[in-house]
Amino acid sequence: MQVAIDTSEFSYLPAQAQAMGVPVPSVRRVTLPLPDGRHVSALQFGEETPRVTLLHGAGLNAHTWDTTVLALQQPVLAIDLAGHGDSSWRSDVDYTPRTLAIDVAAALDAWTDGAQLVVGQSLGGLTGAALAAARSDLVSELIVVDITPGIDTSAGPAALREFYAGPTDFETRDELVDRAISFGFGGARSDTERGVFLNTRVRDDGRVEWKHHFAHLAAQTLAAHGPGDDSAPSLLHTTGWQDLSKTTAPVTLVRAIDGFVSEADAKEFGERLPHARVTAVHATHNVQETAPAELASLISSSLASRGM
Incomplete structure (x- = not known):
């Protein structure tokens, strides 16, 4: 890509x-x-x-x-x-x-x-x-x-998996900022906005998606196995x-x-x-x-x- x-x-x-x-x-x-x-x-x-x-x-x-x-x-x-x-x-x-x-x-x-x-x-x-x-x-x-x-x-990645295992694209970056804050990630909103901006891109169709592949893989795992599945091998x-x-x-x-x-x-x-x-x-x-x-x-x- x-x-x-x-x-x-x-x-x-x-x-x-x-x-x-x-x-x-x-x-x-x-x-x-x-x-x-x-x-x-x-x-x-x-x-x-x-x-x-x-x-x-x-x-x-x-x-x-x-x-x-x-x-x-x-x-x-x-x-x-x-x-x-x-x-x-x-x-x-x-x-x-x-x-x-x-x-x-x-x-x-x-x-x-x-x-x-x-x-x-x-x-x-x-x-x-x-x-x-x-x-x-x-x-x-x-x-x-x-x-x-x-x-x-297990505790940290479980929260991250739940965070990323949602939609893989969004209408605006503000939606992602709100989602991150709702999960308790980030500090001040300005810091979260910076993090989201630097970790996302706007596709040709105008939708916003995460740059990293893991978010997309997490969503695929959820679709295939359902919530709470820990069968995927750990990267660590x-x-x-x-x-x-x-x-x-x-x-x-x-x-x-x-x-x-x-x-x-x-x-x-x-x-x-x-x-x-x-x-x-x-x-x-x-x-x-x-x-x-x-x-x-x-x-x-x-x-x-x-x-x-």
Whole structure:
């Protein structure tokens, strides 16, 4: 599926930067054709070659990192994973971390010239682990944000499945904003409006639809199996432990205190990976949105410690 690039996606950055008291970095959208006819898309912040690569969670897109990037003030590559944002959907609907990591590797080969500090949240964290295991030359350090391979994510994804398993297209974006607020997602209405704008597109027929494939797959699952069905295999499968065990780069787990990773999950992570660092921040699951300054500070410290 080819997606038109809309430069209005950057229209929110000046106000966000002003509120934070920081300059607006240069930013552009880059798109890489892939051998199978799909493409991977990303946001490149800064004029210099990126030193940090950011991978978002399921149902999100590269813009989820905007506030963190503004706080960081470093050259950054924020990638839309396959099936999300402006990257192509997969006809085989394989959005498991090891498959997603193949596109990420292609993107890094094309747009960077050195190993990256890779920060991945949720599904992006497991994708980062798969990348680090398969292509150690591309990853200098891995920061996994609020996910572990063995986590019980039944509560969070269940709410998201119910949210997305409704209509797949709408007359206006305001309908989606109202729906998100009714489910308790987002904060202020202005923030929800921004999130909806950046995660939807207007089709040729004028209807508004979610950019990410997961919303459409959730609706198909509901139609086929009915509400409450949990038979679909989880994207967050246990091959992640294998990938993390093969990762030679330093690894940090960031646990959101009000997120999905419990203290027991974090303890298991530390026991399985005794050389990993485990830290906690006061945030919800989308740490990059609810504690961007703290996450940016952690990334900056990692860069400094590696002389990057």
